[in-house]
Amino acid sequence: MRELDYIKYLRGFGDRPKEVLVGIGDDAAVVKWPREDLCVLTTDMLLDGTHFRLRGGRRGLVGAGLSSPQRICLWHDLRLPAATITDVGRKAITCNISDVAAMGCRATLALVAISFPTLTKMSFARRLFQAMRETALEYGVYIVGGDTISGKGPLCICVTLLGRAEGLRPVTRSGAKPGDAIMVTGRLGGSILGKHLSFEPRMNEALYLNKNYQLHSMIDISDGLSLDLGHIMEESSVGAVLYEKDIPIAEDARRLSKKTGLSPLHHALTDGEDYELLFTLNPREAERLLKDDTLKVPITLIGHIRKEKGLFLQSPEGKLSRIRPEGYEHR
């Protein structure tokens, strides 16, 4: 495909929001920024072979993402699940939205840079963009610009997302306080069986929480519960205790456990890419939240922050054992 033809295709969508003065096709995009609103910025790069494995390999590029009942197959050490083009496009957007959500803010604009393997067909490029565009629109995000290149590397997608605080205070990783309750949305573990592609970033939930509760710290679970809690602990200079019996274990963590021989709890603690929200707040706020049935996603109190450093797991009998914040790092 020719890059200029692709850009023409990208410009064919006529849904530009009013605040976007210049969109795709000029040297840069130009947007009106709302008066005095904070700007939230994040970027994530996804590489074929590291963050996903395009189903069919090179043939996947040419076959333009044929659907298949078997989208996910276990591969190597469970680290490279196969994905369709639509899966990949979707994830490139949702994993970025999840980062903005983790700040308690609203994602609004995206820039999309893609490096296509040489000889990629236009039909593939279009399907990838369609998936990105449709996913972005689902969350009210508009793709305002980007870059398209091609070369000898594998498919590489870099999405940059801008978001707005909408008058709220962005929630960082560094505000956790001793005594805070630790809470989490959804259920954890086994995401490799499907959720790592199909997850819904918790943006609306994060906005609701940030608007209605005094959150002290928040992160999205991409590296795994224990490692991401470790990030909060490190940034906030605190320690934490997790209640073993209260950690919400996903059905897929149990299914995966049968294949790996590791416990479902181990998967819930260390599997990456759940993209759930992990946050801390005053115990009274936590109690109030547990009674709040506005949110449809389950919210669970799973531990507390304490002054003494280190991460501990508390058994149902009340015994504390130290665990290492470990999780999944893409290598």
Next chain:
Amino acid sequence: MRELDYIKYLRGFGDRPKEVLVGIGDDAAVVKWPREDLCVLTTDMLLDGTHFRLRGGRRGLVGAGLSSPQRICLWHDLRLPAATITDVGRKAITCNISDVAAMGCRATLALVAISFPTLTKMSFARRLFQAMRETALEYGVYIVGGDTISGKGPLCICVTLLGRAEGLRPVTRSGAKPGDAIMVTGRLGGSILGKHLSFEPRMNEALYLNKNYQLHSMIDISDGLSLDLGHIMEESSVGAVLYEKDIPIAEDARRLSKKTGLSPLHHALTDGEDYELLFTLNPREAERLLKDDTLKVPITLIGHIRKEKGLFLQSPEGKLSRIRPEGYEHR
């Protein structure tokens, strides 16, 4: 290298501007946006083997960019000059700044996503970041966040740049009017002999021009004079005439001409990556600009916009011959 160690290294620089409330190390960066100022957004991806060839190949990664008197060597069809790590880091920033400059605006913040080939050494990663950071600071740009991954692909760098209009009107490609003078900064052609890496993006010049002159359209020359003028023509629905004798030919275009057998003029018209400003404005404004000696970079009037479509070259004798907007497209 471990990604977390690299991020720790990145966070060690203590020069965060006041308006950056959250920098590298959280889920997203948070910045205060100046009241009512327009936000300019651009992203560019550079891939080893397509936009540069890392000197020494894989050994270049390990050798951490040893300096060499022979930085540039002709390669294949003149499309893949060899570059040091410092060259690459510099260019990843400057080519983005050039895009913001082409809007007549000021670049202020950058997000840097890098995919390193597996087993890249920390020393290489540090040198790359140092070059990016130093280049950014030269132009008053602060690196506010990013992403670091590694995988089987070649080195891939994606920089997203935010800029501000500072109360000025961003200059697009679409405002050229019949009768406009066509002007260009600097001298053109032969950039492959060095300028494609060492060029200075014309940001201060662009800001000066946008502030003091009524520019109708502007673009930076990345694809080549004739092709980039073609972009202005297409976006503005106009044609153009270039004056053969007035096109400022770079010394390197003459040197390259001896190797390629193509004329220096051909190189000036079609070589990419000059990163000079190409702009159009009212002839009276152009006349005023030619008398303005504030800018140190040469500015030349090289043609005019006309209503009739098509790009023409006017010989010294006044004869018009049609040329195809052609130039350099990375494939």
